[in-house]
Amino acid sequence: MDRWVTAASSLLAILVYYNTLDAGFVYDDRRAILSNPDVIGHTPIKSLFENDFWGTPISDPGSHGSYRPLCVATYRLNYILSGFKPWSYHFFNILLHSIATVLVVITVRRLLPPHCIRVGTAVAGLSFAAHPIHTEAVAGVVGRADLAACNLFLLSFLLYTEHVRLRIESQKRQYRHNIKNNIMRHQLTNNNQNFRLSCHGLVQQIMINVRRLLKAGKAGPLRMLNACEVGTGSVKINKCQCNGSVSEDSGELLQWCTLAGTLVFAVAATLCKEPAIMIVPLCILYDYLKDVRQEDSYSKVSFITYSIVMYLG
Numbered sequence: 001m002d003r004w005v006t007a008a009s010s011l012l013a014i015l016v017y018y019n020t021l022d023a024g025f026v027y028d029d030r031r032a033i034l035s036n037p038d039v040i041g042h043t044p045i046k047s048l049f050e051n052d053f054w055g056t057p058i059s060d061p062g063s064h065g066s067y068r069p070l071c072v073a074t075y076r077l078n079y080i081l082s083g084f085k086p087w088s089y090h091f092f093n094i095l096l097h098s099i100a101t102v103l104v105v106i107t108v109r110r111l112l113p114p115h116c117i118r119v120g121t122a123v124a125g126l127s128f129a130a131h132p133i134h135t136e137a138v139a140g141v142v143g144r145a146d147l148a149a150c151n152l153f154l155l156s157f158l159l160y161t162e163h164v165r166l167r168i169e170s171q172k173r174q175y176r177h178n179i180k181n182n183i184m185r186h187q188l189t190n191n192n193q194n195f196r197l198s199c200h201g202l203v204q205q206i207m208i209n210v211r212r213l214l215k216a217g218k219a220g221p222l223r224m225l226n227a228c229e230v231g232t233g234s235v236k237i238n239k240c241q242c243n244g245s246v247s248e249d250s251g252e253l254l255q256w257c258t259l260a261g262t263l264v265f266a267v268a269a270t271l272c273k274e275p276a277i278m279i280v281p282l283c284i285l286y287d288y289l290k291d292v293r294q295e296d297s298y299s300k301v302s303f304i305t306y307s308i309v310m311y312l313g
Contacts, residue, residue: 002121006105009125013094013101016130017138020090029141032075034084039075048072053145070271071145089141096147097138101129103154110161149276152269156262160283163258164290170252 025034036055037043043051052058053066074092082088105125112120128134137143262283269276 002109002118005118005122005125006102009101009105009122009129010098012126013098013129017090017094017097020094020139021087023090023139024086025084025089025141027140027142029089032142033079033089036072036075038072039079041076041079048076067274068145068272070268071148071273074144074148075141086141089144090139093138093141093144093147096144096151097129097134100147100150100154101125103151103158104128107154107158110158145273149269149273152265152272153276153279156265156269156279157282157286159258159265160262161286163255163262164287166255166258168290170255 031054033039038048038051038055043055048069050057051072052063053068053072054064055072056063058065058067075089078089078092105121108124109117109121137146266276266279266283269279
């Protein structure tokens, strides 16, 4: 069902604006594309990061001040592929709108509660695909700045939600691990006391150790050294501590990768259109709302994340 909703929303986004393929360059398209030296290729690549959206040096007093080098780079790519044929520019806009619709569906599916996720994703995806408020952004080639920024904005937010999910799961695993260690410590203390107070405890401990040695001996000498099952009375550990530490390290690495990806996409979105910088406070707000009921130790980790996002964002 979820795949059908995603596919239907994406297809609707294409069908609604399919007729724009026959359109030409209008209004600001002429200045931003037809007469822009950064698009035509009369300037080196580095000039994309030195000029504004219209090809004027950003340091010039008459510059518009709109700094969108990544968006201008997509226009330049269009020009390399098809020159000034407008259909390719419009086709790229429609493609970006379709991808943005898919990302909206994924985002809504992640945020909505389970009881309304099916209806909510369908309504959000289909509404976003066909809402008339997107007409100017999709039909006008200069609207690509909004489309590209939207895609990168959503990718950044989705990566951050994954970062928060991984972090919460890591905290929960650590919490369960601490509880298990406390139970083990309590059981070991009780077993030691029983061992000291009764002969029955001595016999029981000897039998447990002999049984362990027999089992390990049947498995071979290497298994004896690498045995991961330890019996402590009524408590057993079935997973090797080495495997646990490896999974924890990989989980922590994945957390940092998702956080780094969030920042990279946030910067890229801002270089497509300036208002995309709002992804930073949005991520902080999302993190705060997820962190309201967590413990103090988790809040300290969240504060570190806040600091990194604010400093680098």
